[in-house]
Amino acid sequence: MKRTLKTLAVAALAIGLTASTASAQVLFWSNQAVPVEETQKMREQVLKAFPGGVDFQPQEPGPFITRIQAETEAGSGAIGVVGGLYGDLANFADSWVDLSDVDLSGVTVSPAFMELGKFGTAEQKFLPWMQANYVMAANKQALQYLPEGADINNLTYDQVIAWAKNLAEQTGSPKFGFPAGPKGLKHRFFQGFLLPAFTGSEVTKFRSAEAEQAWGKFKELWQYTNPASTNYDFMQEPLLTGDVWLAFDHIARLSEAFNQKPDDFVAFPAPSGPKGRAFMPVLAGIAVPKSAPDVAKSKELIKYMMQPEQQVATLLATNFFPTTDAALPAELPASARALGPAVQAMTSSPDALPALLPVGLGDKAGQFNQVYIDAFERIVLANQDVRQVLDQQAETLRQLMVTTGAPCWLPDAPSEGPCPVE
């Protein structure tokens, strides 16, 4: 009996010890760098040198939001630093500590991004952590099928369709690929590229005649799309196997293709439509919740993350580019060398039309995405009537905007009250 008690006491002590060492680390709660290779690189290459250690915990969107919600509501918690996209952080704008006193001496951050980090207040709610975008990528074998007179850095949607058509007809099978798999980022293409390029709007003109035209164009493109696209989550895989020669995706989901076969692929800007070259910049930020156990320590970690070494290490880990003026090393991986200029060409093109990720939708962001996914599945996969589907989905979208009260974001004109769906 005595012996058992002794064992128990030792065990209890051991548990207590591990618990206390664990709590000395800063808990970094993130919805970025979720794929396991990225997580590992974040832990081993970016965060390892931070004094005291960091417990980096990437999460799926649902659990990510739920725990932040729980901790901010409770007013106390274990999360030290939150890393998320602009829209995720905007949902909890009041729950973040003011970071304007974090000493960034020697680091210059993009002023536009710093401004976004204030959410229109006087406080610095988050610091810009890293940025990304979506581009097109093609196998070099596909270049000979480019329609006549087309400039790869200045394509239109019609030219992309013509190109995909040439590829399908002259190679014997459809070679355009689209990330329409269960975890693919198809909704971002509709929200930030296709619809704004034709309507100049992400939400307001969801059911306009121009939107109908946009979906018509996409249906046309879909005829020349590899039907396995509904299984593709990351376009780098079918690009590497050669099943797809022309694709659209997030740069982080194309990078492996460039890293493994740097000489086989080219990256270039997304096409332009009647209203411009719409694209969706992705800005991730880091913030400190007011409920953090040790705010000073959390701020140190924020400062650490903004340093040039960590910004470059983050680029290597996640393929997200720095938000600071950190000097990029000469020996960059092939993906960064190919994708960086494509992003640059797209964002600085004369007809550039940035369309932001949804803002202010809180935990309803998933339902917002579902509106676009449903529209795609119904119009393109199930071949339902475009007008009818848009009318019905617009109703769901309108209700969502009213429930969340989210005002319009770019490229839609600012609204008073919830963003209207015309």
Add this chain to the structure above:
Amino acid sequence: MNSKTLPYLLLAPATIFLVVFFLWPFLQIAWLAFTTEGGFTMQHFQTMAGNWKFWPTFWNTVILAAIVVPLQLVMALAMAQVVAKLKTTRNTILYIFTIPLGLSDLAAGIIWLAIFEQSGFLNSMLVGLGVVDKPILFLGYQNLWVIFIAVILAELWRATAIVMVILVSGMGLIPKEYYEAAEVFGAGPWKRFVKVTLPMLKPSIQTAMILRTIAAFEVFAVVVALGGTTLPVLVGETFNWQFALNDRNVAAAFALVILAISIAATLVFLRVLRTPKGATL
């Protein structure tokens, strides 16, 4: 120990377990499904049923169960018959039959995905044999029925053994005298199976059917592995509403629909396969 209280004491742990882990969560789910901040509402059910995917999802689940469960019953009866007849290798065969039971259903789904994928075993074999020139896309959105067949195959492979195990133990309980008597009256093997085995096996069949049908309505991981979101089923949609769309109320409504059809199926089996009083062994 008082002999009157003993049965209740013995029942207590199981009862407490059920109340805490089944009844209480069930009440919470029902509460979520029928209430909003303003009180009682049917709105979550309207959202659920009004979604364009609801009816395809519902029918996919029901049709899948309606195909899988009867097939499993027939196969399990045959397998159980074989196992029951064996003398020396009985245990070995039984173990081999039940291997798939040891796998998680997601693992089973992934095994079948490895077979049917565009770069999977089946395609490599067909290309290797020269039957086709290039791999076929079996699990594409255009051939929903192929995904359906793949899911049925995976489910048959994975879960038929549980039905068989129940039937084997049921067959062991049938007294030899019935078969001997049937033989004396000149009944052949088929007649003995239909007139003796099947009726005597009814309680076991009932149990097996209830268990399998409820599990079939809850099919999820296998479908996700093979069909992604192309073939929606009820549990998959529940998961989607809970975690992707972050609407717990509608997810709860879905959960109640699954519960309702499970209860309905159980009642049907209890009624159709009931053993009249006094007719037990």
